[in-house]
C-alpha cells in the first residue's frame with residue numbers, strides 16, 4: 050500500500066517535517082479528500098478548497114492546541130479538522146453521529162471556539178488573548194475571518210475594542226471577494242481597492258524599509274519621520290483603515306503560496322499589539338466546477354465529482370422557491386413591496402426578485418440586525434418590506450424585531466426560512482427557537498404554513514396586515530401532496546380543521562401538521578380516533594378552536610418542530626391555564642431542552658419522537674393513560 054503524505058500527519062506539528070514542495074503535494078492530497086468527501090456527504094466545499102494553503106501555513110507555523118485558532122463561521126475548517134486528528138473520521142462529516150461541519154470545543158482540543166454564525170471570531174479571539182494576558186501565558190491567538198464575515202457588525206465592534214486595548218493577537222482576513230454570493234458593501238470595495246493596486250504594497254514596503262535603515266536617531270527626528278510615515282501611509286498605504294483602528298496591517302499577500310504565508314505568519318509572532326494580515330485566496334481553488342461556481346459550491350448537497358452536477362432527490366419545489374416566486378407576483382401589484390436579505394439572496398429565494406426588481410432589493414451583507422432596523426425604517430416611511438432570513442440567524446436581531454419593529458407596530462414581514470430542523474448543519478443552525486423567543490413580542494403575528502399553498506396564502510395575508518408578521522417555514526422540498534381538506538383562506542388567529550376525531554386531537558403547527566396526518570392514520574389502525582387541527586398561528590392562538598377541542602375530546606397533543614420550552618405547546622398550555630380549561634389532558638411534543646446535533650431531518654425527527662410513527666406511539670400511550678373516559 051502506498052503511503053501518502055497525509056498518512057504522515059497525525060498532528061499539526063508533523064507538518065514541520067515536510068519540505069515546502071511536499072507541502073504543495075499535501076495540499077493536492079487534501080483537496081482530493083475534500084472533494085470526494087463532500088461529493089458524498091454534502092457540505093461547504095468551495096470555502097475549504099480556498100483555504101488549504103492558508104490552513105497548512107497556519108498549522109506549520111503555530112503550535113495548536115497551545116496556540117489558539119478561532120475560525121469565523123467555521124464552515125472553512127475542514128482542512129483544520131483533517132490536520133488536527135480527525136482525518137480518520139472525516140468520512141463521517143456532517144453525518145448523524147459523525148463529526149460536525151463546524152469547529153466544536155467538545156470535538157477536539159484544537160477547536161478553540163465553537164462557531165457556525167458569522168462575525169464572532171475577532172471577539173472570541175480577543176477574549177482568549179485577554180485571558181492569556183491576565184493569566185501570564187504567552188501563547189499566540191489567531192482569528193481567521195472571511196471578507197463576507199467582515200460585513201457583520203460584531204466584527205467592527207471587536208476591531209474597535211481590540212485596537213483600543215492594543216492586545217497582542219492576529220486577525221487573518223481571508224479575502225476571496227465572495228460571501229456566499231458576491232460580497233457586497235463599502236468594506237468589500239475597500240478590500241478590492243487594496244487588492245487591485247499593487248503599488249500600494251510596494252510603497253508601504255519602501256517606506257518601512259527606509260525608516261528601518263535609519264540608525265540611532267534623536268527623538269524629535271524619529272517623531273518627525275514617524276509623522277511623515279503616517280501621512281504618507283494615509284495617502285499611499287493599503288489597510289490604512291485598519292492601521293487607524295490600531296492594527297498593524299500586513300498585505301495583501303497570496304493565500305496560495307505556502308512559503309510566503311509561513312514567512313509572514315512567523316514574523317507576526319514577535320509583533321506587539323493587534324496585527325491584521327490580509328490574505329487573498331480563490332474560493333473553490335483546485336476544482337474547476339467550484340472555481341467557476343463558487344456560489345453553488347459554497348454549501349452543496351451530494352454531487353458527481355466528474356461533472357459537478359448535484360444529485361437531486363425529487364423535483365418538488367422548495368419552500369424557499371415558492372416564497373421567492375410568490376413574492377415576485379405580489380410585488381407586481383404592489384410597488385411598495387421591497388425585499389431584504391442578509392447576504393443570502395439564493396438561500397432565501399430572493400435572487401430572482403433581485404433580478405426582476407433590482408431597485409427594490411437590498412442585500413445588506415451579513416447584518417441581520419441592520420436588516421431588521423432598515424426594514425423598520427422603510428416601513429415607517431410607507432414601504433412594505435419583506436425580510437427573508439434563516440430562522441437561526443434571526444436570533445441575532447431579537448432586539449431590532451422587538452424594539453424597532455414590534456414596539457412601533459410597523460408592517461414588516463419577516464420570512465424565517467430554515468425554521469425547525471435544518472439537518473446536517475447541526476446545532477448552530479437548527480431553527481428551533483423562533484416560536485419561543487418571538488411569541489413574547491407584543492403586536493407580533495406569527496404563523497407557519499403546513500404546505501406550499503398555505504405559504505402563498507400567508508404571504509399575501511401578511512402583506513395586507515397592518516403590523517409586524519413573522520412567517521416561518523422549513524428547509525427543503527414542499528409536500529406536493531393534497532391534504533384531506535383544501536386550505537381555507539387564512540385569517541388572523543384562525544386555525545384549520547384537517548380531520549375530525551372523537552378520542553383526541555393532534556394540534557399541530559407548520560411542518561408538524563404533515564406528520565400528524567400520518568400519525569392520525571396510524572392511530573386509526575389501532576382504534577384511536579385522532580383529529581388533526583392545523584393551528585396556523587402561534588400568535589394569536591385560536592382560542593375559540595381550542596375551547597371547542599377541549600369540550601370535544603378533552604385530550605390535546607400539541608406538535609411542533611421547535612423547542613418545547615416557551616414554544617407553541619407552551620402557548621397552548623398557558624391558554625388552558627389562563628382560561629381555566631383545566632380538565633384538558635395536554636401532551637406537548639417538540640424538541641427538549643438541549644441543542645440538536647446534526648443528522649438528516651428524518652433521522653432527527655425519529656430520534657426525538659417527532660415523525661408520524663413516533664407521534665402516534667406517544668399519543669396512543671398518553672391516551673391510554675389519561676384519555677379513556
Ligand SMILES: Cc1ncc(C[n+]2csc(CCOP(=O)(O)OP(=O)(O)O)c2C)c(N)n1
Nearest residue numbers: 096165166167195196197198227228229392
Ligand atoms: C449570522 C450569520 N448570518 C449568515 C450566515 C450564513 N453564512 C455562512 S458563510 C457566509 C458567507 C461568509 O463569507 P466569508 O466570510 O467571506 O467566507 P467564505 O465562504 O467566502 O470563505 C454566510 C452569509 C451565518 N453563518 N451567520
Ligand SMILES: CC(=O)[C@@H](O)[C@H](O)COP(=O)(O)O
Nearest residue numbers: 122124165348396467474524
Ligand atoms: C455556513 C452557513 O451558515 C451557510 O452556508 C449554511 O450552511 C447554508 O445552509 P443551507 O444549505 O440551508 O442554505
Ligand SMILES: [Mg+2]
Nearest residue numbers: 195196197227
Ligand atoms: Mg469570502
